[in-house]
Amino acid sequence: MTLSHGNLLADVPAGAPEEIFTPLLERPGLKIERIVSNGQASPAGFWYDAPQDEWVLLVAGSAGLEVEGDASIHVMHPGAWLHLPAHRRHRVAWTDAAQPTVWLAVHAG
Amino acid sequence: MTLSHGNLLADVPAGAPEEIFTPLLERPGLKIERIVSNGQASPAGFWYDAPQDEWVLLVAGSAGLEVEGDASIHVMHPGAWLHLPAHRRHRVAWTDAAQPTVWLAVHAG
Numbered sequence: 703m704t705l706s707h708g709n710l711l712a713d714v715p716a717g718a719p720e721e722i723f724t725p726l727l728e729r730p731g732l733k734i735e736r737i738v739s740n741g742q743a744s745p746a747g748f749w750y751d752a753p754q755d756e757w758v759l760l761v762a763g764s765a766g767l768e769v770e771g772d773a774s775i776h777v778m779h780p781g782a783w784l785h786l787p788a789h790r791r792h793r794v795a796w797t798d799a800a801q802p803t804v805w806l807a808v809h810a811g
Numbered sequence: 812m813t814l815s816h817g818n819l820l821a822d823v824p825a826g827a828p829e830e831i832f833t834p835l836l837e838r839p840g841l842k843i844e845r846i847v848s849n850g851q852a853s854p855a856g857f858w859y860d861a862p863q864d865e866w867v868l869l870v871a872g873s874a875g876l877e878v879e880g881d882a883s884i885h886v887m888h889p890g891a892w893l894h895l896p897a898h899r900r901h902r903v904a905w906t907d908a909a910q911p912t913v914w915l916a917v918h919a920g
Contacts, residue, residue: 705878705881707892707894710868710890710891711889711890712890726866726894727894729864731840732840732841734917755838759819761870776816779818783816783818783819783835784816804890806915808917810838811838
C-alpha cells in the first residue's frame with residue numbers, strides 16, 4: 703500500500719484570489735486539510751458556524767482569528783494552534799498581506 | 812467556554828533525555844499531541860505497530876522515518892507530513908541532533 707505523504711510548505715500558491723483548500727486525509731468523522739490564504743479575510747459580518755470541532759494550526763504566515771465571545775482577536779503566528787468547538791462561531795479577521803498563510807485544519811466529530 | 816489554544820513552538824524543551832508527549836486534544840476516536848524529540852530514535856529493531864491511523868507533521872527540526880515495506884527512509888523537514896495507516900509498522904530512524912524536533916501527531920480511529 704502506497705503511503706500518502708507531502709509537504710505543507712511545498713507548492714504554496716502565492717497571490718491566489720481565493721483561499722485554497724486541499725484535503726490531505728478524509729475518513730468518516732475526520733478531515734485533515736491544508737488551507738492557503740493570501741490576504742483573504744471572512745466577509746464583514748460573516749461567521750463560520752461549524753457542526754464539527756475544528757483544531758487549527760498556523761504553519762506559515764500570520765492571521766487574526768475572531769472568536770465570538772472572546773474580548774480580543776487571536777493573533778496567530780507559526781506554531782499557534784486553536785481548538786474551536788463545534789458551533790463556536792468564528793471568523794478570519796485578517797491574513798498576512800505580505801506572504802501566503804498556510805493553515806492545517808483538523809475537522810472531527 | 813474557554814477556548815484552548817497554544818503554540819507548538821513555545822516552551823520546547825531542548826536536550827531532554829526522553830521524547831516528550833503533550834496531548835493537545837483528546838476525545839473518543841481522536842488524539843492530537845505534540846511530540847518533541849532531541850536526537851532520540853527508536854531502539855534498534857523496535858517498530859511501532861499502532862491500532863489507530865496516525866497522521867504526522869514535522870513542524871521543526873528534522874527526522875528520518877522508516878516505514879516497513881518502503882525502500883528508503885522518509886527524510887522529513889518542516890512542513891513534511893505522512894499518513895501511517897493502522898498497523899503499518901514504522902520506526903524513527905533518527906531525529907535532529909543539533910536542535911529539537913517538533914512533531915504534530917493526529918491519532919484517529
